[in-house]
Amino acid sequence: MTNLKILSGGAAQGLVASLTPTFRAQTGFDISGEFGAVGAMAEKLRKGVPTDAVILTAALVAKLAEEKLVVAASVCDVGMVETALAVRKGDPLIKVRDEADLREALLASDAIFVPDTKASTAGIHVAKVLARLSVADAVAARLKIYPNGATAMRHLAGSDAKRPIGCTQSTEILNTEGVVLSGSLPIGCELATMYTAGVTTQATNAAQAQALIELLTSADAREPRTRAGFLSAKK
Structure with missing residues (x-):
């Protein structure tokens, strides 16, 4: 079976996985996806990694379109994703007003699990929040930083710390066994990021890449998007 190659932020991994059987039935293609920090995925595209479609933040996809690496006419919003708090399954939820x-x-x-604070959407935001709250130095030794949110959440699930918490995008929390979405960040610290998809200008399977985007953003996929943690895209 031929593979459609995508580079995506970790935020979309659960959604893509849930829609892969439908996509396979519609096109005869499977999906070969690499998911990680959006900055790292963009750099892979820039370095020429064979890619048919990308699912990244709206700002980054717009930049890639300016760089002629993504077909501007193909770009379409998938939905908004909140950065949120997570705890291990069974631990008390953390409510922050x-x-x-x-x-x-x-x-x-005693342990704070986060994605890459330089290349991932949520990790960069976490670093800003820590600075805003004047606790960056106080918690520096407790930060457990991983390449992406999915990896950070897997390590949170297996942590033997007494009071661990995590902070990453809600989609990555919902897609990880052993952790629970504890709540949104409070006003002043919140972040909701629009994710968009686009066909790359180097796509070998451009028609199938467009079909994937249409599936991701379709009315029929509204329930899977919601279940995966995506809020409605802006109209």
């Missing part, structure tokens, strides 16, 4: 609550929760934790 404001910045003071979040600061207290971070200082009370």
Whole structure:
């Protein structure tokens, strides 16, 4: 079976997996996906890694279109993804109503699992939040940083820390066994990121890449998008 090659932010991994059987039935193609920090995925495309389609943040896809690496006319919003808090399954949920609550929760934790703070959407945001709350130095030794949110959440699930928490995109939390979505970040620290998909200008299977985008954004996929953690795309 021929593979459609995609580069995607980890936020879309669960959604793509849930729709792969439908895509396979419609096109006869399987999906060969690499999922990770959006910055790292964009660099792979720039370096010439064979890719038919990308699913990345809207700002990054727009930049890639400017660089003539993504077909501008193919770009379509998939949905918004919130950055949120996670705990191990069975641990008490953390409720944060404001910045003071979040600061207290971070200082009370003995391990904080996050994605790459330089290349991933959520990780970059976490670094900004820690600075905003003036706790970056206080929690630096407790930060457990991994290449992407999915990996960070798997390590949170298996952590033997007493009071571990995680912070990454809600889609990655929902797609990981052993962790639970604990809640959104409070006003002032929140982040909702639009993810978009596009066909690459080097695509070997451009028609199938377009078919995948149409499936991801279709009305029929509304329930899988919601279940995966995507909020409705802006109209």
